[in-house]
Amino acid sequence: MKFRTFKRFAAIAAAAALMGTMSSCGSTGGSSSGSGDSDVIKVGVLFSESGSTALVEKTMTNACIMAFDEINAAGGINGKKIEYIHEDYASDPAKATEKIKKLIEQDEVVATVGCYTSASRQATLSTLKDDNSLLIYPTYTEGEEVHPNVIYVGNMPNQQATDFIPWLLENVGKKVFLVGSDYVFPKTCNKQARALVEMYGGEVVGEEYAPLGHTDFSTIVNKIKDSGAELVYSALIGDSNTAFYKDYQQYGLTAAQVPICSIGVDESNLQAIGNDYSEGHYASMPYWSSLDTEASKAFVDKYNSLFNDGTVVTVLTEAAYDSCYLLKAALEKVDDPYNTDALISAFGGVTFDAPQGTIKVDDQNHCTWVYSRFGQVHDGSVNILYSSESSLRPEPWPSVLYPEYAESNFMPAWDDPLCYPQ
Numbered sequence: 001m002k003f004r005t006f007k008r009f010a011a012i013a014a015a016a017a018l019m020g021t022m023s024s025c026g027s028t029g030g031s032s033s034g035s036g037d038s039d040v041i042k043v044g045v046l047f048s049e050s051g052s053t054a055l056v057e058k059t060m061t062n063a064c065i066m067a068f069d070e071i072n073a074a075g076g077i078n079g080k081k082i083e084y085i086h087e088d089y090a091s092d093p094a095k096a097t098e099k100i101k102k103l104i105e106q107d108e109v110v111a112t113v114g115c116y117t118s119a120s121r122q123a124t125l126s127t128l129k130d131d132n133s134l135l136i137y138p139t140y141t142e143g144e145e146v147h148p149n150v151i152y153v154g155n156m157p158n159q160q161a162t163d164f165i166p167w168l169l170e171n172v173g174k175k176v177f178l179v180g181s182d183y184v185f186p187k188t189c190n191k192q193a194r195a196l197v198e199m200y201g202g203e204v205v206g207e208e209y210a211p212l213g214h215t216d217f218s219t220i221v222n223k224i225k226d227s228g229a230e231l232v233y234s235a236l237i238g239d240s241n242t243a244f245y246k247d248y249q250q251y252g253l254t255a256a257q258v259p260i261c262s263i264g265v266d267e268s269n270l271q272a273i274g275n276d277y278s279e280g281h282y283a284s285m286p287y288w289s290s291l292d293t294e295a296s297k298a299f300v301d302k303y304n305s306l307f308n309d310g311t312v313v314t315v316l317t318e319a320a321y322d323s324c325y326l327l328k329a330a331l332e333k334v335d336d337p338y339n340t341d342a343l344i345s346a347f348g349g350v351t352f353d354a355p356q357g358t359i360k361v362d363d364q365n366h367c368t369w370v371y372s373r374f375g376q377v378h379d380g381s382v383n384i385l386y387s388s389e390s391s392l393r394p395e396p397w398p399s400v401l402y403p404e405y406a407e408s409n410f411m412p413a414w415d416d417p418l419c420y421p422q
Helices: 012-019 054-073 093-105 118-131 157-171 184-199 218-227 240-250 267-273 294-306 315-331 340-346
Strands: 040-046 081-087 111-114 135-137 150-152 175-181 203-210 231-235 260-262 282-284 351-354 357-361 373-378 381-387
Touching: 040 054, 040 093, 040 315, 054 081, 054 267, 054 294, 054 315, 081 093, 093 111, 093 118, 111 315, 118 135, 118 150, 135 315, 157 184, 157 231, 157 282, 157 373, 157 381, 175 184, 175 218, 184 203, 184 231, 203 218, 218 240, 240 260, 240 267, 267 381, 294 315, 315 340, 315 351, 315 357
Parallel strands: 040 081, 040 111, 111 135, 135 150, 175 203, 175 231, 231 260, 260 282
Antiparallel strands: 282 373, 351 357, 373 381
16 A cells, blocks of 8 residues: 655644643643654544534543553553543534644644544545544444545444344344435445345335434334334434434334334433333444443443443443554554554554454454444343354445455455545
């Protein structure tokens, strides 16, 4: 792979003046000149503390603080401490562009862990490319994108759906109604879901989308009732889940009749929905805080002991935490942490014994091997019914839709325009 050499556009004097005034979470002290000679390594943390997604992203910020503090307490990276600099992009993709530009060009971070929505991630891509910096992106994503300057730690759709959908068709029902929020993630995920349903002998009996933040699902629920569906495969995101689950019951459907099987619900959503409305439905994520392993229990216990801010541990918490440790593993492989090309190359094949189990960054596509887990909701938690024996290969372009990528060389070439979405 070939990458541009990073070029700083800010004058050295101006950058030096800014060092004294920048805000930092957990600053380790000392100074950084943006070179490998510094006694600290600067890392950006880019998550919202205001706006519509602030509650979700707060747990991701917390996870980064927890991870970087652990890394520093254990001696740092090759004798250097992490200085993490947090920026709030206020749930606004345009501000994500502004804030990551500031982190790269003024604060001179070696990489940034951050962004929640696909829109915020995609808003940063041109800056990452122009300045040749690196984003480690924790959130589960719709795929159909790779970028040389992004490490995708959250799951790809195939890692949620490939095991989940066949199990649902065998154990719940064959007639499937697809729902989702009206933007790229749900529509792309449901495109793959439709292909899997048809491949395994099911039938899609309806498909509906609602705007992000939509709160009146009476029409969609009535369409589900009239369709003869035996299950609903849901890619609704965020606050819409609360309204959907409540309207679902209010307008006469229950989990016993037609369960909602979600790829967009985690523990924070279940908390907002409430036990009376979530009971008996199904959900799929690589990690659930109910996972009964020593590593998972220790992670949840430590998080809960450190933070008392109304947040709960979710797959996003875990993925943000994992992102920091994968960055640590890559940084330990390079002589100069500010050599972006070397750092990007170092991510290929790095592993981490995460709370969900051992994960690794694929050496072809910058995406991460994570687990497949799904279960049934009971008392606001997920009783895990299935866990894959090991992490699954990520398929940004899922082979069920793109058979040309079904073999080991399943990615387009790095110079293919697909790799540089605009």
